[in-house]
Amino acid sequence: MLETIGVESMDDLLVDIPQSLRLESLQLPDGLSEFETMTRVKALADRNRVFPDRLTFRGGGVYRRFIPAVVGAVTSKPEFYTAYTPYQAEASQGTLQAIFEFQTLIAELCGLDVANASLYDGATAVAEAAMMAHVHTGRNEVIVSGYVHPEYVQVLRAFGEGRGIKVRKDGEPNKKTAAVIFQHPDFLGLLVDARGLTTAAHDAGAVAIACVDPISLAVLAPPGEYGADIAVGEGQQLGLAPSFGGPHVGFIACKRELVRKLPGRLVGTAHDAQGRRGFVLALAAREQHIRREKATSNICTNHSLCALAAAVYLTYMGPYGLRHVADVSFKRAHTLADRLKALPGWELAFPERQFLNEFPVRMPRASAIQRKLARKGILGPLDMGRWFRELKGVVTFTCTEVNDVRAIDELVELLAALES
Amino acid sequence: MLETIGVESMDDLLVDIPQSLRLESLQLPDGLSEFETMTRVKALADRNRVFPDRLTFRGGGVYRRFIPAVVGAVTSKPEFYTAYTPYQAEASQGTLQAIFEFQTLIAELCGLDVANASLYDGATAVAEAAMMAHVHTGRNEVIVSGYVHPEYVQVLRAFGEGRGIKVRKDGEPNKKTAAVIFQHPDFLGLLVDARGLTTAAHDAGAVAIACVDPISLAVLAPPGEYGADIAVGEGQQLGLAPSFGGPHVGFIACKRELVRKLPGRLVGTAHDAQGRRGFVLALAAREQHIRREKATSNICTNHSLCALAAAVYLTYMGPYGLRHVADVSFKRAHTLADRLKALPGWELAFPERQFLNEFPVRMPRASAIQRKLARKGILGPLDMGRWFRELKGVVTFTCTEVNDVRAIDELVELLAALES
């Protein structure tokens, strides 16, 4: 090949690199065979502790759920996972159609008009939504109402910093308010007054942004029903492994009038000369590759494959399967809550509030108990005191369809034994 | 659908079934969700003990070897694994070409003219080869020379039973002898006089059948080089998991003059009207669906997907990769043998014989030691006394590229500690 090029050596191709920059070699060990590589990587994996699904009662934004095998069978298809962003539509109809289906599924779940192709995660989805509100209203303040996932709020703050968006915790919206952001159910698992918050936002001319749990929407009124303008959320529960926090998938859906402000990719239908329907990247004029510094967002690579997983998951479940999952999780969590609050010294932290399948409990001697649970292979509840000073001693438990009754029994019996 | 058919109920479609035969229901529990199913199946899997690759020193026909990830990536493609036997060639070119490549790879390895599409396993491959020899020579006796895998011999006996083929252990071939069958290296891992056995068979007008280890053929003279007429073997080492003994893959290759006697599928090239090359099932007139009771074999479904795995494995390795694997295994096994024979009371069972990577050792207090090895997570050697009275106290050890030096150290140190 060098001969064809007409040079003598590799160095002739690297002439533009100043000699002073040239390296002898990388300060890294030599390569390994696949077998040795995998042996070492597996040794690292083995140094982590895997808690079984059924004994995992910790949530806080990442949940154990049943993942149908068909999800992995689809996402592991190289035709999907080794394609790029579908710039050439005619040779990317598989990816484009999958995104189009994802957009529709999310819009349906949220009861809103249009959803995008995906965002990185729930946290950046909240931040992007705030940016939309900021641009839409021309206002510089967003209100975070109630217990929104603390990491989402941190990301929102970091995002807002550059654009001069102030993040206010609670309080009444006013005419400086670009958006009211709430999570429903909130970070503690409690239902909030989504309708009231939406109305208050609208009354102040602000945008209402609902951060939602997609599985809850099989049961709860979707944001579109109570009038929220933008719905965002984290899609991990829709067929994605916990994977130490990522990759998962953020989603965002909005009303028609906000569509031009949406960040990221959007896929729409188009037709060829023979009238065949196909799918294309649409409204690209919002995006960085066309609009550069005037783009609605800088996002380019998003989380397409995770969106595909979510689409397969939702299609597997269908409307009634998804509701069944939500119902089972609800029933089990309520059973667990009833049994926990009967333990001496335990009480629900907000007994007057409703929840679905995650709930806050006041638990005595939290850290000692956590250690004992771990020793028994149980991933116990999540300590809220870590983030909220006022919630010292409060933990949240999560139940889903993977926590069978025997697992709940095991947990409660162990706790009862510890209390006695 | 019932309406279209023009009946009222399912029962109307089942009218031909005598009422007395109709069941109320199956005596089986009701079905389960995928999640519960997998939980139960996994509970069974968890009741088995998995010895790590590197600490597995047991062989005897099934070996731990490095399986490149690309093998699974190919065989898990639904286009391959959910297709049927390629009856419609135009819509099955992928499967047909894969088989054609497998046939070529096996023929190349064996140094013989033609190989078939696969057989069930090494044992039935031996039996089918004997059947070929029986038909080819019109003779009724086969000689099994030396330590051929005892289960292969059992299958050969069962196969022979119906056709009246007598299986003789060792002895000189004579004019009643249809075939001389030997394994090289043999069941103990020792090289045999393949050339001499082949010549003796030919001198008596018998067919020489070599049962070979495919990885050994990267190093050892292939059957074609020393004149064997048929080569058979077990292909598990070519990219297939141990899987408690199956599914693996049998292979068979032969000289040109025996091709019409081959059992099972054969794929060949053919061309379409435009001159494009394609692949088709060939020489079908040997087979059961055409020749029925006069077929060379009754085999129909064979082990195509396993053959595909083997083809990918061999292509990944290439000629020099495969030799490297054989060399590494050889060196490690010889190191282990040297260290074992230095242990007090231990000795090579056949010190005058050559071996590649499996070898017989006389070991004191075998069963006590095995128990202790198992306790340390080591799958120790295989007891030959189980099959051969004369080999009481003899065990075989196996080393491959997965048994790293630290594993060998661990094993030897543990044994040394037990001996002192």
Place this chain on the structure above:
Amino acid sequence: MTEPLSFELSRPAVDPPRLPDAEVAGPAPKDVLPADTLRSRPPGLPRLSEAEIMRHYSRMASLNYSISENFYPLGSCTMKYNPVVNEAAAALAGFACLHPYQDEDTVQGALELMWRLEQALCAIVGVDRVTLQPAAGAHGEWTALSMIRAYQHSRGEARTEVLVPDSAHGTNPASAALSGFQVVEVLSGPDGRISLADLESKLSPRTSALMLTNPNTLGLFEREILDIAELVHSTGAMLYYDGANLNAFMGICRPGDMGFDAVHMNLHKTFTTPHGGGGPGAGPVGVKEELVPFLPAPTVERMNGQLTLDYRRPHSIGRVRSFYGNFGMLVRAYTYILAMGGDGLSQASQDAVLSANYLRKLVEGDLEMPHDGPCMHEFVASAHGLLTHHGVRALDIAKALLDRQFYAPTVYFPLVVPEAIMVEPTETESKATLDAFAKAVKDIVTEAKTNPQGLHDEPKHLPVGRLDEVAAARRINSYLVGQSEDPILRWKAPSEGAPKDPC
């Protein structure tokens, strides 16, 4: 687009993959083994990078039709959807990494699975014990016949004939022959069922067994099965059930109750283990009490709460394959049975029968139906009239279906129907798919009547057109008789030392 062979893509510039080093000193085989035991030159394996391998096989995969992308109504083959959870189950390290010679106390889960699968299969087909050893249906047939022979032998009977209907699958007579029996053909009657009269005339003291599948290969239930069983048993012969058609009646009836003494099952048909492009499958055989002593060894037995492999079976026919059968396929089938349950399996069979009758109804205006319905899980149509009147054969219809994204039905089988087209839709296909297939058949038949020549040129939209098998056979023959050096049955480097030589 076709794909070159790996051998043609091979490049000498490709380094072998990185592999572990020996890490120990010591000579290589070539340094110590006698020269005449060594290979003289490396085997002619191709040399490709992993990237090239992946692309090569991915492209080949895309040349295949498969149940995952296409309706695959291949009669007698029960091409139903293979749940992906089966694959996950078989891949569990606790199964995939087990050495067959591990000590029994370390494989109790595997033995438990085999035990439970055996129990479930017994319940489904109505037998007393099942061997899981046979690797496929044909292997099961032969295993069963061997047991029957051993049983009769043990009673001092030397029965030498096996009766096989003319509509039987080719493996039936082949298995009988392999077991050393004479094959005697039994004729079908005009209603597509076995002719009782003919059966009676062929039965004799020499008869060892009658091999039967029910519903038979025409998709028709042998209504007189109880009479057949009585007749066969009355001569002291046994009744063997070819289980390829078990998908027709799980939970509806059982071969054991019909009087069958031995039954094979194709786990790769009825129990959704994938076909793999031609295997691996699994062909367990169930038997009634009197055949139990003759089962292949080992069997799985429960003793004092532990499961154990029982090798001490003095009457056993021996071993029919190494180890314990295609264990990985047993895991898949067990997973399927667990997920479906008794209720699910019954429903599956009912839906299979419903699909077949529905589709039969849709196409009966287009294709001749040589036999009256209702059918069971499949039906056989005929293109005989089309051939006579329009010169269009079953093969042409098959190829035309390929061009319309459908895999073809089985054609020219069973042999008793001229220009047979054997359609098995299975229960996992939607009505929409059946409707689309029926429409394709209608279109093709219309084309057959208006433009038969067009059909002869199909398929046109596949990677290759019809391949000339006759020419291929001729070239193979030239090779076999030594008139040519191109084996056709394998790739061969153009010539020694030519650049294509991969080494």
Place this chain on the structure above:
Amino acid sequence: MTEPLSFELSRPAVDPPRLPDAEVAGPAPKDVLPADTLRSRPPGLPRLSEAEIMRHYSRMASLNYSISENFYPLGSCTMKYNPVVNEAAAALAGFACLHPYQDEDTVQGALELMWRLEQALCAIVGVDRVTLQPAAGAHGEWTALSMIRAYQHSRGEARTEVLVPDSAHGTNPASAALSGFQVVEVLSGPDGRISLADLESKLSPRTSALMLTNPNTLGLFEREILDIAELVHSTGAMLYYDGANLNAFMGICRPGDMGFDAVHMNLHKTFTTPHGGGGPGAGPVGVKEELVPFLPAPTVERMNGQLTLDYRRPHSIGRVRSFYGNFGMLVRAYTYILAMGGDGLSQASQDAVLSANYLRKLVEGDLEMPHDGPCMHEFVASAHGLLTHHGVRALDIAKALLDRQFYAPTVYFPLVVPEAIMVEPTETESKATLDAFAKAVKDIVTEAKTNPQGLHDEPKHLPVGRLDEVAAARRINSYLVGQSEDPILRWKAPSEGAPKDPC
């Protein structure tokens, strides 16, 4: 063949999948929650069986080109082969099943992997620390600029401008704007490199940073990089490296040594994590000493032999995403780096440069090369002459390549080359593939000169022909302004209650 939407395939007759029962008594949400918090009707999800889902997505997959089946020379995107072992590594239960809020002592292996990956990336690009949090390249750009702003802020500087070359990727100005900076464009000179004179004229005390990729998006190494760095640093601004082009010189040179203060890396380009049809990727950012205090929290630190997540970073810009980044992608990249080693990575970059120059040479007779070589890992050609003389655009060439089984190069980027065709072959393609691609280009250019109209009609062999994006945009606009009720951006049931309604 196109594939209907899942919503169009949906059938009300399909039962929901079997799912675990609650196993506990107790009311369902609808029985206890206030009515106005409840959903009024089920969401419009499709209803398909698993078999139908598998077939639906399998067929869709077959409509895609991908690196596993096609050469994919998409410039700037580094579409190289993704080793399958990466996938196996990420799927290990010890990684895939970790909850991000597990206690640190239960995730030491994961933290160790992150630590080692950070070390390796530091060594490769020549920086002091790396944050693994950003989810993609653009996210990394924004993270880095945020750190630079925070750093300058901490020194009391309020720098408001970021300089971006006219050849830069769109995410560069977009990220700068998102970080609140004014974007100032720097012009390229006639040799395709940044114009030092123009740079000097745009630099000012307001300048916060210059964003640069090197080799730049024309595939050309910025020969004067050391002068550029000095110039930028002399004004107190910082130098930011867009790591999309890192594949050009691993082991050959390092951005850190060139003078870059912050560097993002696209693990989904250089380090073989698959692109997934548009992510997920990972965009770690490496920084020099002075920016370290501003890294997002948490960082991974080693303390007393234990690894820990350090949240107490008072100067940190905060958090840029939840948890610790796209951990699954980090596992893949680490696996790749381990397998390749320092030697393998260096070889990869050299091979990438070799491939690009070879391919450039092959096509330079057919396509204009606006800039002199040698190039680095990619090159940019132009169809400007073809457009002027034959009316054939870069887009036409792209579509014609699709018809020949090749994915198209990036077109119309970078913006500084008219009718740009940006080709990045990568090191994992064989010479045979490059030759075949060059031949296809030659054929297409010949056709452009002889039969330009023919090219406008391509692609002809794909599931759809060219799609009318303009008409689509018009219809979307109608919807957005309320003149139509078809959103185009999603499927909508034909009308309420119509049979297509999936619920």
